[in-house]
Amino acid sequence: MKKILILIVSFYLTCPLDAQTVQWAVRPTSAQLEGYGDLYKVRKNGKCGLIDRHNKTIIPADYDSISSFRDGFALAMNRRGNQFKIEAVISDGDYDLQPLSEEVYATRYAWFSEGKMPVKGVYGWGYLGTDGNMVIPCQFQQAYPFSEGFASVKIDDKAYYINRNMEYLPIEAGYGDLVFGSTFAGNEAVVYSSNMKGYVINKRGRTVRPYKVKVDQLKINKLDHSVEAKIGRASCRERV
DSSP: OOHHHHHHHOOOOOHHOOOOEOOOSSSSSOOOEEETTEEEEEEETTEEEETTTTTOOOEEEEEEEEEOOBEEEEEEEEETTTEEEEEEEEEEOOOEEEEEESEEEOOSSSSOOOOOEEEEEEEEEEEETTTTSSSEEEEESEEEEEEEEEEEETTTEEEEEEETTBBBBTTTTTOOOOOEEEEEBEEEEEEETTOOOOEEEEEESSSEEEESSSSGGGBBTTTTOOOGGGGHHHHHHHHO
């Protein structure tokens, strides 16, 4: 009987799970497995970790959540109230754990873009690097993903753009008077001034054309805070 049970457990460890949760025939210490790329996410006493097909521990089951890998990195996190504190960055391939240099929490943008991730700390939002250190300290009212060399941030309810060196991009349409700035996509972004006039800008901060979609009708991509800038092209013809 023992040999049969061992064979059943061995089958589940060596066969693909197709991202389905597996209930073991004999409930071992690790009671639940989930497909996770080339690994399996294992749950133990309410915590999760990663193991390989040979049941070798890759990441110990010490975390409340482990995110999916994206662009070569994942996050190991623990719940703190209604937030998730990021404990470490996991690199794909070697599965090395990089502990964080300070206490920060995951936001809806829990993935790296251009080597930086918006996170929330005690003193506001900032950017975490893939090595677990802060690339840009937490200091903003809000921060959005980097794209094409720039990121939109908010300070005192005003929108600005910064580059990786924390240099601000002067905006022709109203630097210091913007209430909204989208993420750059296709070399363009959408901004709104305090009088609710919209503009499409390029990466030099110059106005390309007006953007006549009402601010309360903006369709903002919740994944990266981008806006479809080409919608405003008709407005340019109307103005001419």
